[in-house]
Amino acid sequence: MVVEFPYGDGSLGLADYQDLKCEVVYPTGVAAIDTSTEFQNILSKQNPVRSIGHFIRDAESAAISIETRYLSSIIQPMLTELLNHIVAGGISSENITILFNEQDKNCSQLDVSSLQTDSPFDSCNLCIHNPFDDSRVVWVGETTASNGVLLCESYVRADFRVGMGAIAPDGFIGATGGGTAVLPNIASRETIIRNHKLRLQNDPRFFDITQPAAEDIAEAARLGGLDYVFNCVIGGSGTPASIVAGSFPEAWMEGVHTSERLTIKDTPHSASIVVIGGGGHPFDSTIYDTVDCLIAAEKVTQHGGTIVLVAQCSDGLGPAGLGIGMTEESGSLVAGSLTNADFLIGMEKARILRRILETRNLIVVGELQKNLVEEVLKGRKAADLPDAIDMALANHPSYPRVVIIPDGRFISFS
Structure with a gap:
């Protein structure tokens, strides 16, 4: 063997x-999910916390901040389903901005321009956020930890703001997903550095979202107006295990609990x-x-x-x-x-x-x-x-x- x-x-x-x-x-095994069906089902749920239509009722523009880590081949179907629902809700594709982080390792390997080639989304705006470029960020406030939060202007100016990414264990912030689509994904370099410095204050604890750096991320996401999250929970060996979507932080926390059940093993x-x-x-x-x-x-x-x-x-x-x-x-x-x-x-x-x-x-x-x-x-x-x-x-x-x-x-x- x-x-x-x-x-x-x-x-x-x-x-x-x-x-x-x-x-x-071994990591806990998970059954393969039909991602396309799961994406459609979760985005179509009709309740105030889940229904995307509830959030975009009065919006004229949208911004989607995408973290590519862990998502690889499912980025495009996730994004396509999300865009379908946003456009169906009444926001024109010309008023939708898709944001990636230039420093994201996977972004450099992803042909992001291909995301604009499929009708009816070829007219969406594409923004590659550079955290070192201070000319394209705006101040949204200061966290309790005295972290001045500067975020990509294209995201902040939108009426409806979405974070798309994966939920996975992280010892220093508890878990990824949710607010990490804001900090670090579309934050300035200085905001990111101040958040990382908070990680010196305690020993890492997986799935503890009360750690200083984790709370700083959540607060930055709220200051930045994160309306909606669309997250894939990653199971053993990187397998998509489930999908969560809805208001932040409620939907994200549901996914964190699922990730914890899949990840924690008896010592x-x-x-x-x-x-x-x-x-x-x-x-x-x-x-x-x-x-x-x-x-x-x-x-x-x-x-x-x-x-x-x-x-x-x-x-x-x-x-x-x-x-x-x-x-x-x-x-x-x-x-x-x-x-x-x-x-x-x-x-x-x-x-x-x-x-x-x-x-x-x-x-x-x-x-x-x-x-x-x-x-x-x-x-x-x-x-x-x-x-x-x-x-x-x-x-x-x-x-x-x-x-x-x-x-x-x-x-x-x-």
Whole structure:
């Protein structure tokens, strides 16, 4: 039997693992849904919280902020169904703006211009938001955490504002979806940085939407006038599990609860060795992207144990703040000790990564340069997955207990 780890655009297999005293933990399986039927059904629900017609009754223009992460091939059918309902509600396609974030990794691979080629939506306006361009954002207010919220003007000026994206676990903000279509998706760089800095204030907790950064996002979404969310709940291994739509935050919270039921697992008995996959592209593109997986691995690994991370990391460490944060004095990675000018995105995850690696050994299988593994992460690089297993077993020669988590992106432990 072979365990397949998602890896980049492919997978890596681990064979003959039965000789190990191990437990394999998979994400909760979900039945495939008929997405086109689900999209139509959820958007057509006739109640004040769900019915899209209720929201656009007096609107003359609409803006749709789209997060592409996790959605891949279902972006176009989701958007088509949403546009159908908006146009049917009386808003002309010429008065609909579709917004993407230029920094979105998946946006660069998506032919967004193709979304305008299908009649009757070829006359929709397309806006690629650049968070570094301050000339195209407007002030909408300040959050309780003193985060000045600047958002894309094309979104703010619309009568009806929609957030479209995916709901998935996120240790630093509880869950994605909902307000993340506003912050970070169409926010200014400064607003995004201030929100990330809030993540220094607490240890990450999956599905806890009361964390400072999560509450800041929700408040920014309300300040920006987010009227309606259209979210796909992502299940194990990235499979669409269900669809939610309606007012924010009610519809989004319904989806968060569904995601939590699909993601949370009973914690296995602690292991000497945990082998965990980063989830494949785009979730294993950098070490920064894999920190949520390492949080899950830490919870299962004994103090002094070994984590084997299977992640392509073709783009290296990730944001500059991660590498800098890994080499700074640990006391400097505290919210109160950093000004907004000093803080760099990545430092919030460096703080957690440092904590994990203080008590766990790390072995990396992937393309991350050996010097970065050794000098920044204080770990060791393996030639391949079998080599990593041999290295881990050498650390724990006395019949170690092993937990294998092929896809760590959609698993967290109670």
